[in-house]
Amino acid sequence: MIQSDYQKMSFEEYLKSKAFTNGSIRSGMNVIDQFKVWLKKENLRAEEVGYNDLMLYMKYRSRKGASQRTIQAYMSVIKHYFEHLLREEKISSNPASEIEVKGVKRKVLYHILEPHELQSLYHKYQDESPKGIRNKVMLGLLVNQALNTSELAKLEVKDIDLRQGIIDVKGSRRSNGRKLKLEAHQVMEMYNYVLKVREEIKAIQPKRKYQERQENENLFIGDGGNADNFSNYMTQLMIKVRKINPSVKNAKQIRASVITKWLRMYNLREVQYLAGHRYISSTEGYLENEMEGLIEEVQQFHPLG
Structure with missing residues (x-):
């Protein structure tokens, strides 16, 4: 059997190989942890997930109160996760590649100061x-x-x-x-x-x-x-x-x-209070900045609409 020169890596290592910031990596890992909890409840393995399953997950996040912008951010990370599985030869295609999140207005992403x-x-x-x-x-x-x-x-x-x-x-x-x-x-x-x-x-x-x-x-x-x-x-x-x-x-x-x-330190409700936001969706919007490296890369190569 011919041994491949490709070295297997974890999803965290995959993100590091893409030169994402530490903050983006932490956020990405958190999103995937939440996604895996949902998969377990649905008795699904990541390798079995299809387009329709991801649509159900988006609806689940929406019912939990996530805004369209936050769902877009989640799907950006999940798309990278399946790209990682594709590289690892655990799946044959990326089920998130055709996902489009509707009703999301463009928002300026700031370079975040550490x-x-x-x-x-x-x-x-x-x-x-x-x-x-x-x-x-x-x-x-x-x-x-x-x-x-x-x-x-x-x-x-x-x-x-x-x-x-x-x-x-x-x-x-x-x-x-x-x-x-x-x-x-x-x-x-x-x-x-x-x-x-x-x-x-x-x-x-x-x-x-x-x-x-x-x-x-x-x-x-x-x-x-x-x-x-x-x-x-x-x-x-x-x-x-x-x-x-x-x-x-x-x-x-x-x-x-x-x-x-603050989003790295406290929960959304606590940050909503500290920031003076009237609506939790305003606070959720800053999750995009927390995952700026992931989103900028995804929007550049895989626009979500």
Whole structure:
């Protein structure tokens, strides 16, 4: 018998051979573990699965509450799994190759920053001017609590409980409110900003002559206490952040990266609360970012519609 030069490998090794990220591999293995549980309940072996069985699995995931986008992500991984079995000569064709998930809108996939990259942005940010300190406090709320820019702009001083180390994020028409714990180092820097630096910024004479000093309770303010130029503060912050890491695109990317990190640590309902999502489907959408390597490759070679 002629021995083949091809060396057998596990599905995890197959994913590694495709140069997927560690996060993508972990997510992929989790999806397949769930798929195998379903196969066992249906008394099916993976080698016996056909197109109709996969359609039933998609319906099963839908009944369990998964959105079409999440089902698309699951099927992307499953398609790779059967491609692996095909390479191992355990099956003669890939039953997932013709699967098409309907009703999925295109969504921009962000390059996900790993946790150490997020923390590096924060710790490498150096600017001891009053406005620089303000911007670093804002950056801390981006990389630790995943606040969006609208939530940052609406924060008020009374929303910060320095004694408890908690920030109270108010809900809106598009998001739920929640109370989030501040990291220990954030409490100290927030304390310094609220009680000292914010007052220094308020005391600065506005450059524009027609602007008057304002008294408002916005947490993040500009010269003279004005709070109507928040987008300028964010622009200044992003310019400095991109100098630290050129792969950073915007605040939405940072938020997506933090939510993706949370998905590796907590269940969907917990992440839904932390992110302030009104609907669980919004949280599920970030599973695509968690499996970005898998999905990008599948969409490039095997579009799912």
